[in-house]
Amino acid sequence: MTNSPLTPGVVxxxxxxxxxxxxxxxxxxxxxxxxxxxxxxRCYFCHDAPCMTAxxxxxxxxxxxxxxxxxxPEAAAKTIFSQNILGGMCARVCPTETLCEEACVRExxxxxxxxxxxxxxxxxxxxxxxxxxxxxxxxxxxKKVAVVGAGPAGLSAAxxxxxxxxxxxxxxxxxxxxxxxxxxxxxxxxxxxxxQKEVDWLLKxxxxxxxxxxxxxxxxxxxDLQKQYDAVFLSIGLAGVNALxxxxxxxANVRPAVDFISELxxxxxxxxxxxxxxxxxxxxxxxxxxxxxxxxxxxxxxxTIVYRRGQEKMAASGYEQExxxxxxxxxxxxxxxxxxxxxxxxxxxEFAYTEDTPQGLKQTGETFRLRADTVLKAIGQTLTGAPxxxxxxxxxxxxxxxxxxxxxxxxxxxxxxxxxxxxxxTAVAEGRDAAEDIHASLMA
Amino acid sequence: MAxxxxxxxxxxxxxxxxxxxxxxTDKKYNVxxxxxxxxxxxxxxxxxxxxxxxxxxxxxxxxxxxGADRRLLGLNNIELITDRPLEVNLTEIxxxxxxxxxxxxxxSLMVPCDEDSWKDIxxxxxxxxxxGVELNFGCPHGMAERGMGSAVGQVPEYIEMVTRWVKKHSxxxxxxxxxxxxxxxxxxxxxxxxxxxxxxxxxxxINSITSVNLDAFSPEPMIDGKGTHGGYCGPAVKPIAMNMxxxxxxxxxxxxxxxxxxxxxxxxxxxxxxxALGAGNVQVCTxxxxxxxxxxxxxxxxxxxxxxxxxxxxxDLVGKATPNVTDWQFxxxxxxxxxxxxxxxxxxxxxxxxxxxxxxxQAIAMSADRTFTVKDEECVACNLCVNVCPVENCITMVEKxxxxxxxxxxxxxxxxxxxxxxxxxxSVQAAE
Numbered sequence: 078m079t080n081s082p083l084t085p086g087v088v089x090x091x092x093x094x095x096x097x098x099x100x101x102x103x104x105x106x107x108x109x110x111x112x113x114x115x116x117x118x119r120c121y122f123c124h125d126a127p128c129m130t131a132x133x134x135x136x137x138x139x140x141x142x143x144x145x146x147x148x149x150p151e152a153a154a155k156t157i158f159s160q161n162i163l164g165g166m167c168a169r170v171c172p173t174e175t176l177c178e179e180a181c182v183r184e185x186x187x188x189x190x191x192x193x194x195x196x197x198x199x200x201x202x203x204x205x206x207x208x209x210x211x212x213x214x215x216x217x218x219x220k221k222v223a224v225v226g227a228g229p230a231g232l233s234a235a236x237x238x239x240x241x242x243x244x245x246x247x248x249x250x251x252x253x254x255x256x257x258x259x260x261x262x263x264x265x266x267x268x269x270x271x272x273q274k275e276v277d278w279l280l281k282x283x284x285x286x287x288x289x290x291x292x293x294x295x296x297x298x299x300x301d302l303q304k305q306y307d308a309v310f311l312s313i314g315l316a317g318v319n320a321l322x323x324x325x326x327x328x329a330n331v332r333p334a335v336d337f338i339s340e341l342x343x344x345x346x347x348x349x350x351x352x353x354x355x356x357x358x359x360x361x362x363x364x365x366x367x368x369x370x371x372x373x374x375x376x377x378x379x380x381t382i383v384y385r386r387g388q389e390k391m392a393a394s395g396y397e398q399e400x401x402x403x404x405x406x407x408x409x410x411x412x413x414x415x416x417x418x419x420x421x422x423x424x425x426x427e428f429a430y431t432e433d434t435p436q437g438l439k440q441t442g443e444t445f446r447l448r449a450d451t452v453l454k455a456i457g458q459t460l461t462g463a464p465x466x467x468x469x470x471x472x473x474x475x476x477x478x479x480x481x482x483x484x485x486x487x488x489x490x491x492x493x494x495x496x497x498x499x500x501x502x503t504a505v506a507e508g509r510d511a512a513e514d515i516h517a518s519l520m521a
Numbered sequence: 522m523a524x525x526x527x528x529x530x531x532x533x534x535x536x537x538x539x540x541x542x543x544x545x546t547d548k549k550y551n552v553x554x555x556x557x558x559x560x561x562x563x564x565x566x567x568x569x570x571x572x573x574x575x576x577x578x579x580x581x582x583x584x585x586x587x588g589a590d591r592r593l594l595g596l597n598n599i600e601l602i603t604d605r606p607l608e609v610n611l612t613e614i615x616x617x618x619x620x621x622x623x624x625x626x627x628x629s630l631m632v633p634c635d636e637d638s639w640k641d642i643x644x645x646x647x648x649x650x651x652x653g654v655e656l657n658f659g660c661p662h663g664m665a666e667r668g669m670g671s672a673v674g675q676v677p678e679y680i681e682m683v684t685r686w687v688k689k690h691s692x693x694x695x696x697x698x699x700x701x702x703x704x705x706x707x708x709x710x711x712x713x714x715x716x717x718x719x720x721x722x723x724x725x726x727i728n729s730i731t732s733v734n735l736d737a738f739s740p741e742p743m744i745d746g747k748g749t750h751g752g753y754c755g756p757a758v759k760p761i762a763m764n765m766x767x768x769x770x771x772x773x774x775x776x777x778x779x780x781x782x783x784x785x786x787x788x789x790x791x792x793x794x795x796x797a798l799g800a801g802n803v804q805v806c807t808x809x810x811x812x813x814x815x816x817x818x819x820x821x822x823x824x825x826x827x828x829x830x831x832x833x834x835x836x837d838l839v840g841k842a843t844p845n846v847t848d849w850q851f852x853x854x855x856x857x858x859x860x861x862x863x864x865x866x867x868x869x870x871x872x873x874x875x876x877x878x879x880x881x882x883q884a885i886a887m888s889a890d891r892t893f894t895v896k897d898e899e900c901v902a903c904n905l906c907v908n909v910c911p912v913e914n915c916i917t918m919v920e921k922x923x924x925x926x927x928x929x930x931x932x933x934x935x936x937x938x939x940x941x942x943x944x945x946x947x948s949v950q951a952a953e
Contacts, residue, residue, distance in 0.1 A: 118589040121911050124871030127891065182868040186912060 082354065082378040087330055087450055089351045091376025097347045100374035104265040104400075105169075105195065113199040116192045117146035123182055128193060131180035133497065134161035134506045138177060142196055154204035155211045157197055162236045162509070163229055165205055165275050166258050167502045168198035169266050172363070174396040176502070205274070210281035215242035217284075220519045223248065223306040225293050228256020229501045230312035230491025232279055233508030234515075238310075239284035241516045246306075247285060250292035256314060256491075258501065260339040263367040264347075265374070292462070299464035303486055308515045311467075311474065311482070311489040312508060315458035315499075321359060325417030334358060334368035334455035341371055353451030356380045357426050359414055360455030362392035368453045369406045380406045381447055385413040385431055386438060413440065423449050460493055470495055480511030488515055523828035525821060525835055527561060529802045530694045530719040530779050532652045534561035534625040536824075537835065538792065538817050541783050541804035542566050542629035542655060542698075545814070547603055549613035553621070558814035559821060562625025564722075564804060567602035567657045568610055570632045570642060575601045575664075581742035584731035584751060593811050595757030597731045599742060599749055601663045602631050607645065614649045627696065631657040631669050634679060636686045643691040653694035656687060656718075658709070659725020661702050661752045671725070674700035677712035684716025696781060699723040699765075701758075706765040707772045714778050721769065722781035722804060724762040726752025755807035759785030763798055767846045770799025787816070789823025796835075797842035854943060855935040857927050858902040858918040860884070860895045866915035867893060873906035873916060881905050898928040 080090045092100070108116060120142040128138045136157050144153035157164035171177075173194035181190035204211065220243045224231045227249035235245045253259060258272040280287070291297055293313060302309045318333040320326060330353065344350045352375040358365045361384035373380045382401065384391055388410045391398065402408060412428040419425065426449045429440040460472050468475040468483035473495045480488040490507030497503035527537040539562035540546050540555055547566035555563055569575060577600055586595040603610060618626045628651045632638040646654070658674030665672040673679045680697060687695050697713035699706060701724040710721050728750045732741045740748025762784020769775045782800025786792050787808040795803050808816050828835060862873070862885075869891040877885040884899035885906060895906075907916045921927065925934045940946050 115590060118591075121870045121872060123869075124875035125887075125891075126871075127869065182870040185868040 080376075082376045085354055085450070087351045087353045090348045091352060091354075092348075094348045097375065101265050101268070101347060101371075103268045104263075107202055108192070108195050108199045110199075113145055113150070113196060116196055117142045119183060120146070120191045121182060127180035127182065128177040128191075131176045132160075133176070133500065133503045134164075134167070134509070136160045136164065136197070138193055141200055142191065142193070145196055145200055150200045150203040151207070151211075153196075153200035157201055158204075158211060160509075161502065161505050162233055162279055163258070163275065163501065163505045164197060165201040165278075166229070166267065166272065167505065168194050168201055169271070170258075170262055171502050172394050172397065172500070175394045205278055208278075210278060212236075212240055212282055214240055214282060214284055217244070218242040218519065220244070220307040221246070221305070222308045222310065222515060222519075223302045224310045224312065225249075225297065225302070226256060226312035226314055226491065226493070227251075227254035227276075227287060227289070228312055228314055228491055228504065229258060230494075230504035230508035230511075231256065231310065232276065233505040234310045234312065234488075234490065234512040235285045235508075236279055236282055237509050237512035238515060239282045241512070243284070243307075243516070243519070245285045246288055248288045248291040248293070248297055250290070250295070250313075250316075252289050254287050254289065256312075260342055261335060261364070261367075262338070262342070262501075263371055264342055265371075293464065294462045299466075299484075299487065303484075307486075307519055309487045310480070310508070310511055310515065311464075311487065311493060312491040312504070313460075313462060313493045315460055315492045317459035317461040318454060319457045319459060321414050321417070321454060321456070323414045323416055325419065325423070328417050328419050329422035330450060331417055331423050331452040332454065334360065334364050334453040335458065337368055337453055338364070338371065341375075347375065350375060352377050353449070354378045355448045356451045356453065357447050357449040358382045358453045358455055360384065360457070361386065361390065361410075362455060362457070363397060365453075365455035366393045366397045366401045366406075368455055370401050370404045372451070372453070373404050373406055377451075379448070381409055382406055383409045383412050383414070383428060383447070385411070387411055387433060390433075412445070413438070415440075415444065417452065418446070423452050425449060426452055458492070463493070476511075478510075479514035480507055481514065523825040523833075523835065525561075525825060525828075527802050527835065529625075529781065530653070530696070532562070532625050532627070532694060533623075534802075535623055536561035536817075536821055537796070537802035538820050539563060539625060539627070539781070539802060539804045540809060541806040542627075542657065543806040543810070544600065545806060545809050548605065548610075549617050552613075552617050552626075555809075555814045555817075556617075556621050556624050559817045560624070560814065561802075562627065562652075564627040564629050564655050565610070565614055565651070567629040567631045567660070568607060568642065568646070569602050570638055571607050571645070574604045574606055577601055577604050578744050580744040582751075584740075584742045585755075586731055586757065593807075594755060595729075595731065595753055596755040596807050596810065597729045597742075597751035597753045598726070599662050599744075599751040602629075602657070602660070611645060611649055614646075614651055618650045618652075625653075626651050627653045627655050629655045629657050629698070631660065631664060634668055634673055634683065639683060639686045640690045643687065643693075647691075651693070653696060653719075654687065654691065655696040655698050655722060656683060657698050657725075658683075659698045659700040659723075661700060661726055661728045662750060671700040671702055674698075674709055674725070675703050677708045680709050681712040681716035684713050684718050688717035694719045696720045696722050698725055698783075700725045701761060701765055701784075702728050707768055707775060710769045710772070710775045710778065714775055718778070720779035720781060720801070721775075722783055723765055723769070724758065724784045726754045727758055727761065729753035754785065755811075756785045756787050756791075759787075759791060763795060766795060766800055767798045767843065770840060770843045771846050787811075789820045789827065792820055793824055793827055793838060794842075796838045797840070798846065799840045799843045801839055850940045852939060853937045854940060855938050857921040857925065857934045859897050859900050859921060860902060860904075860906050860916055861919045862893055862895060862906075862916050863914070864892065866912050868912055868915075869893070870911060872909045872911065876905050876909045900929065 141153040141156040178190035184190040224247040356372040358369040416427040488511040491504035525536040542564040660670030664670035697718040782795030783804040
């Protein structure tokens with residue numbers, strides 16, 4: 078091995094292939110049958126359970142845990158999938174510590190919630206391992222629906238529509254389906270190609286055709302889709318990335334964190350993936366954590382997350398922050414980037430300390446510099462390529478509670494649409510609910 | 522540390538915890554290990570007549586039911602009496618008793634129901650120096666099919682007859698072990714007393730099928746595709762056993778007859794409860810079979826602490842609750858309590874609400890923010906909410922003072938009055 082964490086610049090192979098493989102191993106291994114039974118025993122089967130209310134897809138959590146406890150994980154999986162067809166991915170990537178598990182009464186009682194996420198994974202993995210698909214299609218309706226974007230919202234909508242008997246075509250700008258499940262998210266959360274396996278399993282319902290490499294505005298127009306299909310569901314995500322708006326941002330090796338993550342997820346050989354020695358990630362959300370931790374796992378010597386506000390404002394949960402710091406990532410808060418320095422490529426990034434005041438965030442005037450050969454921007458994504466004529470609100474396609482946009486016959490959901498947090502599970506809920514509304518209006 | 526020395530019908534032991542006649546007491550090796558662990562006494566696993574020993578199945582002998590986290594709550598068995606040669610047992614009993622003089626050693630016996638068989642076995646055990654005998658009239662499986670065990674225990678006349686033979690042919694203290702597989706446990710206890718028994722011990726195991734194999738469609742434990750009822754024991758049977766102990770303790774015909782309490786005793790608290798109901802000592806099996814002999818150490822320390830806290834001697838505890846076991850008709854119908862939920866302790870699981878709303882008296886209100894409160898005007902104080910609440914002492918029953926107006930009945934809490942004088946009781950004669 079020629080490179081090490083101390084090798085200057087942006088290089089591949091800082092760690093041995095074995096070390097990298099170990100680092101990117103399933104970071105929360107699945108429960109085995111015994112562990113699942115012990116964990117399931119802890120559920121109190123609450124009345125009108127708070128965990129269920131906290132779940133954006135309203136999975137009947139007490140019921141599925143009871144089904145695990147009584148030795149029927151396949152029935153548990155069906156309970157999960159009937160509300161959330163991507164329950165397998167959500168079991169891996171949901172920030173359960175701020176959703177169901179935060180609401181668990183045993184969190185109140187003992188500070189140790191029932192391990193809902195891991196139990197969900199046990200159930201869904203058990204069923205999916207059998208290679209069976211638990212749902213079948215209703216009688217064909219003869220209706221056709223176009224779904225634009227094969228991420229969680231699009232796949233969820235497509236599945237529900239197919240189940241109702243409609244024929245669905247899902248277009249996606251990328252070369253394969255999955256959206257952020259495939260191109261975003263940390264690799265160690267969804268190992269062994271799970272995202273693609275899940276798509277394949279989901280498509281077993283039938284009646285769904287995936288059309289990859291077709292982007293709205295480039296290869297498709299909304300007007301054409303409206304003409305050719307009985308309904309259109311837009312789940313195009315947030316393709317743009319916010320800028321730092323600091324001088325020097327255009328220097329080499331200053332790039333969006335999502336691009337780094339996508340490259341990593343699609344890399345067949347992580348040992349060939351270049352990573353800096355001194356990586357600075359700007360932002361405070363899950364993307365920042367995913368980018369920072371994976372940089373560290375690839376062998377970067379120094380990885381720092383810098384967030385402009387206080388720690389309590391970080392969108393990444395306490396659990397995620399702890400995961401980052403235990404991986405060796407340093408988190409600096411109350412510091413905003415003011416300049417990127419370097420001769421061609423970034424060498425240093427300069428920050429100003431900030432403080433929250435009643436008048437907003439203010440720079441204190443004191444600055445500091447961090448050595449950086451790589452700067453990853455994770456300060457939020459923006460809506461780009463939204464078709465003309467759609468009402469937009471707060472940078473997102475405006476929708477009502479059932480996903481209807483301002484145009485008749487066009488629905489939207491997922492990160493590109495208003496409402497809810499930008500989470501996989503929220504996208505699944507929005508896709509499902511829009512599909513129900515599309516179905517109702519097509520059959521009316 | 523309170524003195525736990527026990528004297529049960531003249532049999533002394535350093536504590537009142539004996540191992541019941543069962544697999545833990547079937548040989549010298551086990552019994553010595555039990556004594557080393559601290560058990561006060563053992564009842565040696567039941568001996569039969571001389572001759573070829575009984576044969577056990579070579580498939581599974583035990584079945585079980587479990588609570589959360591696979592905690593064993595009930596165990597059933599289809600094992601028979603000792604399957605070791607009589608001479609081996611007698612030799613070992615003698616060796617053990619000589620070595621462990623301060624511990625109690627009782628021999629459990631089960632032989633055919635004729636006087637010669639009993640005379641013979643009593644003669645054979647004479648020079649073991651054992652402290653007493655326990656007559657196994659309880660075993661509900663296998664041996665009962667051969668006219669022994671519970672087949673005897675279910676017929677009070679047989680109990681009396683055999684007990685009389687035993688007292689006639691032996692000077693050893695005699696304990697009669699009773700089966701619970703009977704309608705009224707007072708009858709066999711009365712028969713034992715008439716026959717001259719020094720004590721009764723109860724309960725033996727309960728007829729049971731613990732599970733059915735849903736692939737093979739056979740009861741479990743399954744022997745080559747078939748199963749038979751076994752004897753049920755463990756924590757699950759404790760309430761049944763305690764009622765039977767109390768029934769004998771408060772029965773005028775058997776009052777004062779010493780009782781060795783058996784049935785699901787797992788902790789010092791279980792033992793104390795049996796003793797408070799009238800048991801002079803207790804016998805344990807399933808707890809040892811589940812956790813090993815060491816469990817006795819918690820029983821010893823726990824009972825000592827309890828007696829110290831109460832300032833009581835062991836003998837003071839025996840029967841202390843017996844006078845408070847009464848008939849329903851004597852319960853105070855003017856005693857009023859209401860459930861109260863501690864909001865500080867509540868974890869908002871809503872189980873009390875589900876239980877009360879779905880299955881009881883619709884006496885718990887649930888607010889939008891999941892605050893649960895008791896509606897006094899609906900609460901009949903049934904205690905179901907207390908029992909389903911996962912947090913101990915979060916819901917409590919609060920006794921209402923005399924004169925308090927119960928909004929459910931619109932009546933004030935009055936003086937003691939029971940069913941025997943209640944106006945709704947058709948048996949009450951109106952005063953002329």
